[in-house]
Amino acid sequence: MPLHWLELRWLGRNWNWRALGAIDRTVGTGAADAEGWRAFGPAAGRPRVRLDGLGWIELVDSGAPAMLLHDLTSGERLEAEDNEEYVEACDDGFRLLDAPESPPLQDGQVVVVRGRVVRILLADVPGRTAAPNLDLRDPACRLDIVDAEATFTAGAGTRTIRGEGARVLRVYASARLEFGDGWLAPVDAHAEWVAAGGRVDSSVDRLGWERGKVRSRLVLSDVGGVGDLFQTRRDGPTTLIRLSLAPVQITVDGLGPSGQ
Secondary structure, eight states: OOTTOEEEEEOSSSEEEEESSSGGGEEESSOOOTTSOEEOOSOSSOOEEEETTTEEEEOOOOSOOOOEEEETTTOOEEEGGGGGGTEEEETTEEEETTOTTSOOOOTTOEEEETTEEEEEEOOOOOOOSSOOSOBTTOTTOEEEEETTEEEEEETTEEEEEETHHHHHHHHHHHHHHHHSSOOBOHHHHHHHHHHTTOOTTSOTHHHHHHHHHHHHHHHHTTOBOGGGSEEEEEETTEEEEEESSOGGGEEETTBOGGGO
């Protein structure tokens, strides 16, 4: 196998490959562009690149590059679904869930997260090439919550949050409908979350982490205005939080303002 035979790169939508050596003996999927890149597209059979008579490589996961957290004490590598327990995707990068007001994380940065010393290896947040088709700042944006699903809609754009994220959105949406201004202290929000089915033994901090996960999922699905989804204000030593959407933009189990 020649040195520097093949180059692999994620180019926005697909993994791509191009031969750097033994070009005339390299065969694989995709049509070459002007720079020699070929995409691992949805072709029949296995997406492979073969060097005649010597070997081949096969793409086994077509997903985009993902962030990796490396625990420097245990050596454990945290990927994909584990990452969102610690890191939130924002419009301008990634931040720790425990410190949403901190500067964006840098590739290779070493941080302490809930007692674990980890190195952050980042994948870029995809840049927008056009305006998002769903923006939470749009006055026409709606949030409709039914059972364990919370759906944001504006024009033709729709995004749905399921599971624990939907439960947290239910707490703040219900407060908006019931109290008008919708401000909740952390302990009150936690009590409402437990009443809605959240784990009794979870700490008050859990809601902050879940709000961060909701924002992260929306950012990664190309929703605009995510940073404004929740509002905060101080009441003495207590930080109050509410959903930014007005009551007229919200329904919970089919009910809107004043139970209508």
